[in-house]
Amino acid sequence: MTIIEISDLTFHWPKQPTLLDIPSLTIRRGEKTFLKGPSGSGKSTLLSLLAGINLPTTGTIRLLDQPFSSLSATQRDRFRADNMGYIFQMFNLLPYLSVIDNVLLPCRFSDSRRQLLNGQLPQEARRLLTQLHLPDACLHRPVSTLSIGQQQRVAAARALIGRPPLLIADEPTSALDHDNREAFINLLMEECERQNMTLLFVSHDASLEHLFDRHLSLSSLNRATGEYA
Ligand SMILES: Nc1ncnc2c1ncn2[C@@H]1O[C@H](COP(=O)(O)OP(=O)(O)O)[C@@H](O)[C@H]1O
Ligand SMILES: [Mg+2]
Incomplete structure (x- = not known):
């Protein structure tokens, strides 16, 4: 099954030259x-298009065999919550929300992610946070009182809860020290294997590259030259 399919995509920010011009990209389950x-x-920017936060200027994005970029904003929100x-x-x-409530947030918006966990929501949130070395004492504190590295791990647990079929991560280890980075990567790979999840991971950290089965460089996908079309 094709999880991500980009065709003839271009994108520019308002009053800016074309930033992305990607004729095609296919990522399988x-x-x-x-x-x-x-x-x-x-x-x-590319990830924001895949998440449906911004829309392509031209071209299409299909996700899980659905015409994602032509769905309405409400349909895209629902799709994102579920998948x-x-x-x-x-x-x-x-x-202002606690750590645990931040992690549980996606489940509030998605029946399918909630059902997958069968009433085991808080336990699952706690399991993910524990594997990410986040102390129990943090769970009920407002997330703003945590360090940046701790917040990054809360964001990771929130993305993983309910095992969505597609996981998108934008430099998710930038604020983590060595040990926490290891713990995060191990959990991420474990969860992906368990559910055959599809993972698109953006990073500067070349030491992580070997853990992935496919390597892409945006410069070779992208034909945009930074000039006005
Ligand atoms: N919300 C925005 N409005 C206008 N320009 C933006 C916005 N976000 C990013 N850009 C511009 O788009 C270009 C690419 O940024 P970005 O996608 O963040 O690159 P990367 O993630 O590869 O560092 C930059 O020139 C940046 O200034
Ligand atoms: Mg970036």
């Missing part, structure tokens, strides 16, 4: 893809 590219080359775990570069945690 279960593939673990490492995407790299220089800072400012459009990696986060996608997303670790943003800027975490996007809700600062």
Whole structure:
């Protein structure tokens, strides 16, 4: 099954030249893809299109065999809640909610992610956080009182809960020290194997590259030259 299918995609920010021009990209079920590219080359922008936060200027994105980029905003929100775990570069945690409530958030918006866990929601949140070395004492604190590295791990647990078929991670280890990075990567790979999850992982950290079965560089996918079309 094809999980991500990009055709003739272009994107530019308002009043900016074309940033992305990607004729085609296909990612199949279960593939673990490492995407790299220089800072400012459009990696986060591409992920925002795959998450449906922004829409392509032209072209289409199909996700799990659905015409994702032509769904309405409400349908895209529902699709994302049911099918996608997303670790943003800027975490996007809700600062006033506790750690555990942040992790459980996607389940509030998705019946399928809730049902998968069969009433074991808080236990599952705790299991993920424990594997990420987040102390129990943190669980009920507002997430804004945690260190940046701890917040990044909360974001990771939130993306993984309910085992969505597609996981998108934007430099998810940037704020982690060596031990926490190992714990995170081990958990991530374990969860992916368990559920045959598809993973698209953006990183600068070349030492992680060998863990992935596919390696892409944005510069070789992207034909945009930074000039106005
Ligand atoms: N919300 C936005 N509005 C306008 N321009 C943006 C926005 N986000 C990113 N950009 C621009 O798009 C380009 C690519 O940025 P980004 O996708 O964040 O690159 P990367 O993730 O590869 O570092 C940069 O020139 C950046 O300034
Ligand atoms: Mg980025």
